[in-house]
Amino acid sequence: MKTDLTDTTSSKINKALVLGRRAIGTPAVGMVLTLVIVTDEENAYDALKAANEASREHPSRTLVVIKRVSRSPRDRAKARLDAEVRLGADASTGETVVLRLYGEVVDHAQSVVLPLLLPDAPVVVWWPVNAPSDPANDPLGALAQRRVTDTYSAEQPIQELTARADAYTPGDTDLSWTRITPWRSMLAAALDQVVCEVTSAEVEGEEFNPSVELLAMWLADRLKVPVRRSKSAGPGLTSVRMETSSGPIVLDRPDGSLATLSIQGQPDRGVALKRRDTAELIAEELRRLDPDDTYATALRFGLERLDEEAATTAPETVVETVVEAEVEAVVETVPAAKPAAKKAPAKKAAK
Amino acid sequence: MSAVHGANPLRDAADRRLPRIAGPSGLVIFGVTGDLSRKKLMPAVYDLANRGLLPPGFSLVGFARREWADEDFAQEVYEAVKQHARTPFREEVWQQLIQGMRFVQGDFDDDTAFEQLKSTIEELDKAQGTGGNFAFYLSVPPKFFPLVVQQLKKHGLADQKDGSWRRAVIEKPFGHDLVSAKELNEVVHEVFPPDAVFRIDHYLGKETVQNILALRFANTLFEPIWNRSYVDHVQITMAEDIGIGGRAGYYDGIGAARDVIQNHLLQLLALTAMEEPASFDADALAAEKTKVLGAVKLPKDLGESTVRGQYAAGWQGGAKAVGYLQEDGIDPQSKTDTYAAVKLEIDNRRWAGVPFYLRTGKRLGRRVTEIAVVFQRAPHSPFDHTATEELGRNAIVIRVQPDEGVTVRFGSKVPGTQMEIRDVSMDFAYGESFTESSPEAYERLILDVLLGDSNLFPRVEEVELSWKILDPIEQFWDTHGKPAQYQSGTWGPVEADEMLARDGRSWRRP
Numbered sequence: 037m038k039t040d041l042t043d044t045t046s047s048k049i050n051k052a053l054v055l056g057r058r059a060i061g062t063p064a065v066g067m068v069l070t071l072v073i074v075t076d077e078e079n080a081y082d083a084l085k086a087a088n089e090a091s092r093e094h095p096s097r098t099l100v101v102i103k104r105v106s107r108s109p110r111d112r113a114k115a116r117l118d119a120e121v122r123l124g125a126d127a128s129t130g131e132t133v134v135l136r137l138y139g140e141v142v143d144h145a146q147s148v149v150l151p152l153l154l155p156d157a158p159v160v161v162w163w164p165v166n167a168p169s170d171p172a173n174d175p176l177g178a179l180a181q182r183r184v185t186d187t188y189s190a191e192q193p194i195q196e197l198t199a200r201a202d203a204y205t206p207g208d209t210d211l212s213w214t215r216i217t218p219w220r221s222m223l224a225a226a227l228d229q230v231v232c233e234v235t236s237a238e239v240e241g242e243e244f245n246p247s248v249e250l251l252a253m254w255l256a257d258r259l260k261v262p263v264r265r266s267k268s269a270g271p272g273l274t275s276v277r278m279e280t281s282s283g284p285i286v287l288d289r290p291d292g293s294l295a296t297l298s299i300q301g302q303p304d305r306g307v308a309l310k311r312r313d314t315a316e317l318i319a320e321e322l323r324r325l326d327p328d329d330t331y332a333t334a335l336r337f338g339l340e341r342l343d344e345e346a347a348t349t350a351p352e353t354v355v356e357t358v359v360e361a362e363v364e365a366v367v368e369t370v371p372a373a374k375p376a377a378k379k380a381p382a383k384k385a386a387k
Numbered sequence: 388m389s390a391v392h393g394a395n396p397l398r399d400a401a402d403r404r405l406p407r408i409a410g411p412s413g414l415v416i417f418g419v420t421g422d423l424s425r426k427k428l429m430p431a432v433y434d435l436a437n438r439g440l441l442p443p444g445f446s447l448v449g450f451a452r453r454e455w456a457d458e459d460f461a462q463e464v465y466e467a468v469k470q471h472a473r474t475p476f477r478e479e480v481w482q483q484l485i486q487g488m489r490f491v492q493g494d495f496d497d498d499t500a501f502e503q504l505k506s507t508i509e510e511l512d513k514a515q516g517t518g519g520n521f522a523f524y525l526s527v528p529p530k531f532f533p534l535v536v537q538q539l540k541k542h543g544l545a546d547q548k549d550g551s552w553r554r555a556v557i558e559k560p561f562g563h564d565l566v567s568a569k570e571l572n573e574v575v576h577e578v579f580p581p582d583a584v585f586r587i588d589h590y591l592g593k594e595t596v597q598n599i600l601a602l603r604f605a606n607t608l609f610e611p612i613w614n615r616s617y618v619d620h621v622q623i624t625m626a627e628d629i630g631i632g633g634r635a636g637y638y639d640g641i642g643a644a645r646d647v648i649q650n651h652l653l654q655l656l657a658l659t660a661m662e663e664p665a666s667f668d669a670d671a672l673a674a675e676k677t678k679v680l681g682a683v684k685l686p687k688d689l690g691e692s693t694v695r696g697q698y699a700a701g702w703q704g705g706a707k708a709v710g711y712l713q714e715d716g717i718d719p720q721s722k723t724d725t726y727a728a729v730k731l732e733i734d735n736r737r738w739a740g741v742p743f744y745l746r747t748g749k750r751l752g753r754r755v756t757e758i759a760v761v762f763q764r765a766p767h768s769p770f771d772h773t774a775t776e777e778l779g780r781n782a783i784v785i786r787v788q789p790d791e792g793v794t795v796r797f798g799s800k801v802p803g804t805q806m807e808i809r810d811v812s813m814d815f816a817y818g819e820s821f822t823e824s825s826p827e828a829y830e831r832l833i834l835d836v837l838l839g840d841s842n843l844f845p846r847v848e849e850v851e852l853s854w855k856i857l858d859p860i861e862q863f864w865d866t867h868g869k870p871a872q873y874q875s876g877t878w879g880p881v882e883a884d885e886m887l888a889r890d891g892r893s894w895r896r897p
Contacts, residue, residue, distance in 0.1 A: 217404045218439055224397040225408045225442055229516070234396070258396045294479040297443045302516040305444040308436065308480040320404070330402040 039121040046151035049119050049133060056123040057131075067130050069322065070154045072161045073100045074145070074176055082314070083164040084132065089315035094322040095129040097154050101176070102135065103142045115141040117148060146175040158182065158325050162318065165189045172205035182325050184318075186211040193246040194339065201335045206327035212246040213331050214317045218309050219251060219273060222287060222297065230299055232280040237263045240277075242270030251276065252342050254334035265342050272311055406440055409837035412520035413446035413487065413511055415504070417495070417535055418527040419460070420451045423558070427589075428526065429464045430471040431829035436484050437474040438826075440834055444515035446487030448507060452494055460490035473827055487515045495527070495534045501542040508544070519551030522585075522836050528637070529560055533574045540578040547583065555579045556836055558587050559650050563641060564861065565854035572847050581847060585836045590651045590756075591843040592828030592835075594817065595791045599658045599758070600667075602785070602793065609783065610663075612762070614737045619780060620890075621743045622759045623655050624897050625787075626751035628703060630875075631725070635716030644695070644727035644857060647747040651756075653680065653853045654845060655787070656743055659758055660733055669841040673849065680852040684734045689863040694871065694883040696726035698750040701875035708750055708875040724870050725749045728883045729860060730890075742890065746883065750875040755897045756787040770806060777809045782895075791825075792816035 037060055039052045071091075073083050080102050087098050106112040120134040135148055153159055159180040161171070167185035168174040177183045187210050190196040200210060227234075237255050241248035248265055251273065256263040259278075268274045271292040278285045283300025287307070295309040398405070414432065416424055435441050449460045464484075469476060489507050493500020511517050523544070525535055536555065539545040545553050555575060562568030575584055590596055603610055612618070625647055631638045638646070657676040664671040686692035699710040712719050726748030733743065762781040778798040786792050792815050799811040817825060835843055871880035878896065887893050 214404075220397070220402075221405045221408055221439060222443065224395060224405055225410075227395045227397050228408075229411055229442075229518070255397075258399070260396070294482055299516070303444070303514050305516060306483045306486055307443045308439070308477065308483045310477065310479055324403055326403075328404070330399060330404070 037123045038126050041119040041121065043116050044119050045117065046148055049121060049135075049152060052119075052121045053123070053131060053133070056121055060124045067095045067097050067154055067157065069094060069096045069158045069160055069325070070152075071096045071098045071322070072149055072159065072176060072180065073098065074161060074163050075100065075102060075165060077102055077104065079164050080134070083162070084134070086314035086318055087162075088132070090319040090322060091129045093319045096322075097130055097152070098132045099149055099152055100132070100134045101137065101145050101149065103145065104136055104138045106139055106142075112139055115139040117141055144175075146179060149176060150179060153179065160184060160322060160325070162321075164314075169199055170203040171208055172203070181207055182321075183208050184211065184321055185209075187246040188212050188215075193244050194249060197246045197249055197335070198339060201338075204332055204335060206329075206332070209321060209328050209331055210246075210250075210335075211314070211317050211321070213250050213328075213334070214320050215247045215312070216251045216254075216273065217320065218312075219276065219287070220254065222295070222307055222309065223255075223276060223278075223285075226285050226287065226297060226299060227278075229302070230280070230282055230285070232282040234259045234261055234278050234280045236261050237276065237278045238266060239263060239273070240266045240268045240275045241273040243267050245270070245272060248273055249339060249342070250334055253337040253339070254330070256342060257333055257337045263342055406438070407834070407838060408440055409442050409445070409834060410520065411442050411444060411516055411518040412522065412837050413448060413508070413515070413517040414522050414524060414833070414837070415448040415450060415508075416524045416526055417450045417531075418525070419449035419490075420453050420463075421526050424449075424526050425463075425467040426471050427827070427829045428524065428833070429467040430473065431827055431833050433464075433468040433472045433480070433484065434474050434827065434830050435834055437472075437477060437480045438830075441837075443483070444487060444517060445484070446489065446511045446515050446517050447484070448488075448504070448511070448521075449490045450493070450500070450504060451490075452492070454492055455490045457488060457490050461485050461488045464488065473830075487511065487517075495531055495538060498538075498542070501538050501544070505542050505544055519548060520553075520837075522554040522556055524556040526558060529562075529571070532557065532571060536575055536578045545578045547580070552583065552839065553579070554583045554585060554836060554839070556585045556587060560641065560645065561586060561650070561850045562854065563645055564858050565851060568850055568854050572850075576847075582841065585832075585841065585844045586846075586850065587832055588650050588654055588845050589828040589832065590787070591654060591845070592830075592832040593787060593791075594825040595785065595787045596655065596658065597843070598793075599655075599785060604663050613760070615739055615741045617762055618738075618741050619761050619763045620741055620892060621656075621659060622761065622895055623652050623659070623743065623745045623757075624759070624895075625651060625747040625756040626754060626878075626897065627747075627749045628751060628754045628876075630698065630708060630750050631711070631714055631717075635714060639717055639721055639723050642695075642724040642727070643747050643749065644724055644729070644861065648727055648729065648745055649853045649857045650845070650850075652745045652747060653683075653856065654849070655758055656680075656683075656731070656745065657849070659760070659785075660738055660743070662737070667842070669844075672842060673846050677846075677848050677852060679733060679735070680849060680856070682733050682735045682738075683852075683856050684732045685856065685859055686730055686732065689860060690867060691889065692730040692886065693860050693863070694726075694728045694880060694886050695724035695864055696748065696873045696880040696883070697721075697723070697870040698725050698748070698875045699872040701750075701877070703750055703876035704753070710872070710875070711749075722864075722869050724864070726751075726870075726873060726879050726883070728879065728886065730886065731856070744887065744892075744894075746879065746894070748873075748879050752876060752878050752896075754789065757897050758785040758787065759783070759895050759897075760785075761892075761895075770808060774806045775808050777807070779810045784895075790816065 037056055071087055075083050080100055084100055116138040118136040122132040160182040161177050161180040162184040171177040171183040187193045187196040239248055239252040252263045252265045275288040286298045287295055289295035289309050293310045295307045296304050297307050298304045432447055491504045491507055512519055547553055562571045657679050661675040661679040664675045697711045701708055711725050728746035731743045760783045768775055782796040784794040795813045796810055798808040801807040801809050871882045873880040
């Protein structure tokens with residue numbers, strides 16, 4: 037069931053939700069969370085589709101906030117809110133409200149969203165593209181327990197990663213991190229099987245894929261050994277190699293679907309390691325709503341420490357290198373850099 | 388295993404995304420051509436693999452009489468998976484699984500077959516890196532248990548070597564009375580140590596059953612009233628709408644009470660009535676369950692407080708159904724119960740005086756399993772009698788299957804100018820608030836076997852205590868009267884209704 041509301045308000049939308057529910061005969065709601073998707077018109081369809089699929093696992097009220105571009109001063113001055121309320125079969129499990137914001141109200145999206153949040157239930161905000169540089173302090177982000185970004189979709193993913201590290205607040209998470217869960221669990225399972233000391237590691241994957249960096253930083257942080265990041269043609273992550281006291285452990289996935297795990301002294305084994313679609317990533321993301329500390333530590337490990345030879349550098353010196361390296365990176369990339377990257381050094385100095 | 392875990396720098400308790408993956412291991416299924424194996428076990432193995440919970444190199448070995456090659460077996464698994472798996476079929480997962488699939492052909496008394504099984508396992512250790520860790524799933528009729536475990540012992544397949552494990556998984560029935568249960572345990576424990584024997588009661592693998600513990604011990608809302616001061620009585624029902632089908636040979640002489648009450652219903656009773664365990668580990672849980680099962684007391688007059696029945700011909704859901712005595716392969720004089728209801732009491736401070744009514748039956752109104760905790764009426768009502776005429780007793784109903792969830796029933800004012808109070812229900816449905824496909828019970832249980840986690844498996848003591856509760860009832864039934872007849876498609880014999888009416892209560896219509 038679909039209801040279109042033009043030039044409307046949140047309270048009218050709430051009324052439409054109640055009426056719609058009554059009309060389709062399901063007044064009881066078992067929704068467990070509110071998912072707010074902040075996006076532009078271009079990405080709204082795919083994002084909503086993924087969210088609807090995920091909602092089969094996590095029935096939710098999905099609010100899609102679409103900020104429309106105004107093309108004239110007159111448009112900019114006028115504020116208008118259009119809404120499309122979808123219930124029942126049109127919204128998978130749960131309810132969906134697509135909100136289109138025009139003009140000034142674009143800057144006050146939180147005033148539209150706040151009255152539409154489910155009582156008591158947790159709120160998750162997801163930016164499929166164009167995430168704010170500091171999600172927790174974004175007016176919409178501030179409403180949420182959990183803020184999902186996706187550095188993979190950014191123009192400069194690697195710089196974006198640094199910005200995320202600087203702005204990290206408990207509750208932040210990134211789909212690039214979600215993407216590597218199967219890799220991480222397989223690597224952990226591999227180390228369950230051999231008692232050994234890891235001496236170094238190498239993570240190989242396509243360029244401009246922050247998942248590769250995140251996996252490398254996680255390994256470096258957990259194993260306390262030097263980790264190298266090298267490039268390949270993809271797709272995605274292609275291999276991880278750990279040098280250990282009992283020979284190399286290699287997890288190799290050239291085709292993006294079936295990987296091979298080789299451990300010295302053991303037969304090679306095939307492992308299903310398919311690249312997952314966005315719906316599965318979002319479903320995994322919604323499974324746990326508590327802060328992901330492991331993500332925080334991996335993210336904050338510091339990109340520039342990845343190829344370092346001596347992994348045992350004292351912490352103080354490391355912090356200094358971090359700051360310097362960042363300033364350099366920013367200077368180099370100023371023309372294309374997003375506000376996120378520009379802001380980074382100032383924030384660091386403030387800390 | 389745990390030592391290795393502790394040493395693994397990639398494992399971190401705070402990292403909650405990483406699932407529990409079983410260590411290197413394999414599963415050997417005896418009776419792999421059976422229904423259970425095709426409909427439940429093989430799909431569960433696939434679903435586990437699909438969710439990334441099986442170790443790389445996981446191996447599945449089938450053992451049966453059929454003359455199959457490895458490929459035929461793989462084909463059989465493939466079809467079972469396609470038809471019954473819960474998660475979508477993915478080629479790459481299948482490719483991972485198929486590498487470790489083997490089939491061994493033979494009878495259970497065939498020494499060469501077991502030698503071949505042994506060499507298959509050794510070959511898998513080399514080719515797949517299973518590390519000598521194997522679980523033997525005995526999906527065979529109980530009369531073969533002794534033979535199979537003895538064969539495993541004879542051929543050195545059950546030997547626990549350092550750094551690897553061998554486990555046995557057995558399905559109900561665990562004997563047909565206390566004596567036979569003890570014999571069976573002796574036979575199995577002679578070969579496998581107690582902590583390597585996993586008794587599957589698939590009810591305990593169900594999400595809803597695990598949720599009983601969450602509901603009771605993670606909330607403050609329910610536990611304060613979960614005792615004799617507030618609870619009037621508890622009804623535990625497991626109803627099936629089907630008859631015995633093709634299981635005449637197994638069912639006749641066993642009956643509903645031995646088939647269902649002894650294991651499923653008494654386990655549900657234990658979970659509903661037990662005290663809070665000190666922790667959520669296997670020992671603490673077993674301790675509490677054993678305590679409460681040990682405190683179960685049979686009523687003095689078994690004739691008044693137990694009922695058994697047999698389904699008679701009738702209509703079930705629009706289809707004509709024959710009576711039990713007319714089923715193929717059933718002795719027309721059979722006294723086997725297809726319906727059983729018993730009243731039990733628990734002699735402890737929490738439950739003294741609160742009856743637990745357990746009932747189960749075949750060809751009842753519909754397929755349903757639920758636990759209903761029915762509360763006492765309010766001690767005083769400020770409303771006059773006419774206002775509360777339609778008000779029943781408050782109840783919390785845990786719906787185990789189907790439509791998993793919890794219902795709370797309480798009175799509410801009917802809108803209008805008069806004061807009139809009527810029962811309403813507040814509903815929590817799993818399908819509504821959580822994933823539409825929660826893991827199948829067998830997925831969870833097989834994974835737990837591979838992980839060596841025995842939380843959800845009844846122990847020897849629990850099985851023996853359950854028989855101690857049921858044996859006197861069965862003995863009474865053997866010597867007194869015969870089963871009451873009830874029409875198929877109804878909610879059981881009138882005697883069962885009378886049994887509750889004598890206590891001033893009535894069965895819920897589930």
